[in-house]
Structures are given as C-alpha cells and as structure tokens.
Ligand SMILES: Nc1nc2c(ncn2[C@@H]2O[C@H](COP(=O)(O)OP(=O)(O)OP(=O)(O)O)[C@@H](O)[C@H]2O)c(=O)[nH]1
C-alpha cells in the first residue's frame with residue numbers, strides 16, 4: 739500500500755531536518771511537511787531533507803487537513819506525526835502494518851505503554867490529560883475503544899478518514915479523530931511507542947502555559963461537541979490496546 743506521512747510544523751527549523759532525516763523511505767512514498775506561517779527556515783530545511791513542503795492556514799488541524807488534501811491520490815494510508823523529533827519513526831511499521839494487513843483502520847501510538855519515555859518528554863499534565871480524557875470517553879462510550887493516550891503519531895486508512903468528516907482546525911484535531919473513530923465503528927488499535935524530548939526549538943503547547951491552557955480548553959470543547967453530537971458507537975467494537 740502507498741503511504742503518505744504528514745507533518746504539521748510551525749517554526750521547527752531546529753528539528754524538522756532531523757525528523758525528515760529519520761523517515762523510513764523504503765516504507766513510505768512521500769513525506770509532506772505542512773508549514774503554516776513559520777517565520778524561520780522550516781520550509782527550506784524540510785525541503786533540503788527530502789520532504790514536499792506545502793503551506794496552510796494557521797492551526798494544527800488546518801495543517802493536517804491541508805496535508806490530507808495534498809497527499810498523493812494513490813496513497814491508501816496516511817501517517818501523522820509531529821515535526822519536533824519527539825516521535826520515533828522506527829515504530830512506523832507497527833502503525834502501518836495492521837492497516838496494510840486489513841486488520842485495523844486506525845492505529846495510534848501510545849506513549850504510556852511498555853516503553854520508557856525519555857525523562858522530561860511528557861509533562862505530568864499531559865499524562866493526566868490522557869488519563870482524564872480516556873476515562874471520560876469510557877464513560878460516554880462504554881463499548882467503544884479504550885484509549886490510553888492522545889498521541890499525534892498515528893496511521894489511518896484514507897477511506898476511513900474520509901468517513902469521519904473531520905472539522906477541527908486546532909489542536910482538537912487528534913481527539914476529534916479518536917471520538918469520531920469510535921462513533922463510526924472503525925477498527926482501532928494502540929501500539930506502544932518510544933517518545934523523546936523535542937530535538938530542538940521551542941514548544942508550542944506543553945512548555946507554554948498559555949498555549950497549554952488554550953489546548954486544554956479546546957480539548958474539553960471537542961469532547962463536549964463531538965461526543966454529545968455523536969450517536970452511540972457501533973455495537974461490538976471492543977478492540978483492546980496491545
Ligand atoms: N502547522 C502547525 N503546526 C503546529 C502549530 N502549532 C504547533 N504545531 C506543530 O505541532 C507539533 C506539536 O507541537 P509541539 O510544540 O511539539 O507541542 P508539544 O508536543 O505539546 O510540546 P513539546 O513538549 O515541546 O514537544 C509540532 O510539530 C509543531 O511544530 C500550528 O499552529 N500550526
């Protein structure tokens with residue numbers, strides 16, 4: 739199957755070269771870096787490292803959507819990951835494999851699985867948010883998939899993503915995908931992944947109090963909006979994480 743990797747990046751000139759440099763080119767067909775308004779050399783560094791660079795309106799979700807729209811029409815699997823070098827591309831086969839084998843539609847990394855995270859790579863607030871959101875989703879969708887994390891590193895079957903009618907333009911994009919995947923009855927799995935501190939540059943979310951607060955508010959809004967709007971999940975969807 740053809741695979742497109744999509745990386746939203748905002749001012750990641752210090753990390754994007756490392757991230758694109760780690761791409762497993764034998765497994766993927768293209769790497770798209772979506773630059774939305776960087777004021778540094780993100781686009782140039784990404785292009786030099788071998789990525790196709792596109793631009794998009796501001797916002798994490800907008801960047802992801804633009805990446806989807808720009809992906810090769812023949813790509814059947816889309817992989818999303820951050821541009822700060824925190825995600826470990828060696829796990830890409832673990833994410834893509836279950837989709838290629840026709841077993842799953844959405845495979846997410848979980849940083850809270852069996853691997854040790856690099857110390858300092860996740861703040862306590864992020865670990866708590868993952869647990870809290872997972873618990874709320876379990877209460878709302880008792881028969882739905884039990885998420886342990888909201889990791890951005892994930893792979894999805896393109897035709898499945900098309901059925902989700904994603905709307906979020908902000909950092910709520912990841913969670914919206916997770917909720918809609920339950921409601922739509924996608925076959926979901928989580929696989930444990932390593933997670934590192936960002937390679938370089940400045941945090942846009944977790945390391946910035948205002949941005950963290952904004953992201954938290956957005957996550958709660960998405961939780962309320964998408965899960966209240968949504969019908970019950972398809973019965974029998976009880977996939978467990980591995
Ligand atoms: N396109 C786009 N990308 C963004 C935007 N904000 C953040 N990003 C990217 O989204 C990814 C996640 O942002 P990070 O700053 O790493 O957030 P974080 O993982 O909570 O923080 P760290 O702990 O520093 O890694 C990175 O690749 C950013 O460059 C945005 O508005 N637009």
Ligand SMILES: [Mg+2]
Pocket residue numbers: 820822824936
């Ligand atoms: Mg990060």
